[in-house]
Amino acid sequence: MTDSKATLKASSKASSKVQGSTQNKLPPKENFSEWYHELLMTAEIIDNRYPVKGMCVWFPFGFAIRKNVYGIIRELLDPDHQETQFPLMIPENEFMKEAQHIKGFEDEVYWVTCGGTTPLDVKLALRPTSETAIYPMFKLWIRSHADLPLRIYQIVNTFRYETKHTRPLIRLREITSFKEAHTVHATWEEAAAQVEVAIQRYSEFYRRLAIPFLVSRRPSWDKFPGADYTTAIDVIMPDGRTLQVGTAHHLGSTFARTYEITYEAENGEQKLVNQTCYGISERCIAALISVHGDERGLVLPWVVAPTQVVIVPILLGDKEKVIDVCRHLQQKLAAAQFRVQLDTSDERPGAKFYRWEMKGVPIRLEVGPRDIEKGVVTMARRDGVKIALPIDGLERSLIVQAEELQAAIYNKARLFAENKVKEASSIAEAREMTKFGVALVPWCGEEDCGHQLEDQVEANLLGEPQYQSFTEAACAVCGAKTAKRTYMARQY
RNA sequence: GGGGCCAUAGGGUAGCCUGGUAUCCUACAGGACUGGGGGUCCUGUGACCGGCGUUCAAAUCGCCGUGGCCCCA
Structure with a gap:
């Protein structure tokens, strides 16, 4: 009794603390409509x-x-x-x-x-x-x-x-x-x-x-x-x-x-x-x-990000020196044609991290006394990878990081998409699948069958996939043998 | 096309049933201490979607409009 009370108290305290520190967090992405609307506004799109x-x-x-x-x-x-x-x-x-x-x-x-x-x-x-x-x-x-x-x-x-x-x-x-x-x-x-x-x-x-x-x-x-x-x-x-x-x-x-x-x-x-x-x-x-995008905000591919690299100075100890190193770094990266920004605003580093993550910036560089001493910067990629990179040759290693990020976000998206497309051989299966994704349904191509599919599956016919071939199967409506398929989905 | 829910500072909310003084978080402005993942304190700014009606009095009740969200076809 006392134990559970204590736990309850502790957890409610913890959750209120979480709430306090995550006020600008987006709704979960599962709640897509809400997430989408808030992101458009919060990320200033x-x-x-x-x-x-x-x-x-x-x-x-x-x-x-x-x-x-x-x-x-x-x-x-x-x-x-x-x-x-x-x-x-x-x-x-x-x-x-x-x-x-x-x-x-x-x-x-x-x-x-x-x-x-x-x-x-x-x-x-x-x-x-x-x-x-x-x-x-x-x-x-x-x-x-x-x-x-x-x-x-x-x-x-x-x-x-x-x-x-x-x-x-x-x-x-x-x-x-x-x-x-x-x-x-x-x-x-x-x-x-x-x-x-x-x-x-x-x-x-x-x-x-x-x-x-x-x-x-x-x-x-x-x-x-x-x-x-x-x-x-x-x-x-x-x-x-x-x-x-x-x-x-x-x-x-x-x-x-x-x-x-x-x-x-x-x-x-x-x-x-x-x-x-x-x-x-x-x-x-x-x-x-x-x-x-994710619950921290936008995730932008390198090619379209208005800011590709943001430098966040960690102002401890010799602040002048930190700013100085950051400015040099900014000039160096700008000269290498990166869209780079140095964030000297008067905020805590953590607050800046969250802000730039919301904006989808692909790469963040943290520069503080510890980094300067070792001749490195701390690189945090928008997909979560965080490592130290030597300042020497940074331009080249950032290009590598950008390519890896591109591959990572593409793979993540591809896995998601692949999991959402499933073959369905019957109307009932198609109806189940289109509740959460895209169904690939055998369809003889007759207009009558198509309309029946849309009516009974309660989803739209996107049409015949291009650049793909399929084995023979029975049309989900009339049963005629066909090598044709159609995508079906609920459409925006 | 049909149905439901909703509209309060820049953003998020409470209050509405039972009419009267608008609460909190955030944001913004100024200041001090701070600074490796959303800091603290002090001071200040700022809102009831629009119109009409009922009423001594409307954020609250009624009607109309506008806008938003969701579900079904």
Whole structure:
């Protein structure tokens, strides 16, 4: 009796102490929604307090991450794409031309109907995506086979009046960072090859972010409105739901017909062009944050971290000397092209550690009298590794550490993702699996069976995995023999 | 599309049932001692989502709006 009381008292005392020292700790990641919202705010990525539903403000720190992330996209596209910029507003007559396309978007369009107090003769749509802004211009730009292929992209904001509840970076009414590429080709086959190129570039992009992903061909009822087919990239989020983080659409000649985009072939014949478009939005940053982050905050890959190395001085003894050594170190690392910061703020070292961990800084260097005496710095990596490194040749050893960190966070993410994808041979199994992850289900490919799957499993069909082959199995609905599979998941 | 919960300093909360003086932690500003994992003390700053209604009196009760979260289709 007395014992248990004493234990209780001791533990409650301990827990209150823990509470006192961990006030800014995030909720557990298992509670993903709460964790996600708090992290966005505490790590200063997105301020969700802007008073319009579905429209958020980028904190400067979040925007710095965005700049680095989109820098990679530019780097990957720039060799054979040209960056451009089209207007935000699209006249109603152009917007309404392509019937299939309108059907997909008309409930989500914001309309500008007045200029000041004067009603407009022609309403203006805020782009939900830019096909109908860009393709009338393509008609003017493209005259001959020599103009093809044409590949452009723009990184712009788009507007969609979402009726489901919005989520920062994931479901927005203003998408602030929509990278949309649009390409034009002579033949259907060339366009199909371009879709493959797009998927390869996106794959490389997510590899650099150390994010594992799934590639699948969307079922016909879930393709982009007006497309021949859609290939998509999905990321498995911590709660097992999937987030579509990239799409590539083969548009065939659908828009070419509507917007009369033709070219003169070598033989003088006027032919319709074939087109593709492919996009990535700030959802890639939602994935980045969610896949790698932990209860201490962000974990950023080296390539996108606004601060790659932070130096925390341990001010004991000869403080002047410690600061001096830190400054030299900072200069040395800056000269070696590291994004390095020296934290001289008036806080305890521990408080600084927590702060920079929340910001996801890959490498922290602690420099105190003990280190200086030995000619080392104490290096703490964001994945928990903590060792002493000699100041001599530090630049090189930090690069090694950065590579190891990249490998470590990728492996952690890959293990998680692999554990979330399981084969299911029946509807019942698929239904169980999609509660916490992704099911790989035999599907004959018939639309009827697909709809039944979605209804009965109570999850969405992501589509047929690409670049994989499977053994024959029975379609989970009709039982027909098939070598096809589909991913199924609950989607964001 | 349907249903439920909620809105209080920069952030997190208590109070609301039973109407009256707004509590605590954190943050921020100034000062002192400190400093190898969220320090201590002193002083100070700062809030009831918006509108309408009921009332002598509304954070609290009612209606409408706006916004957030969750569940189901």
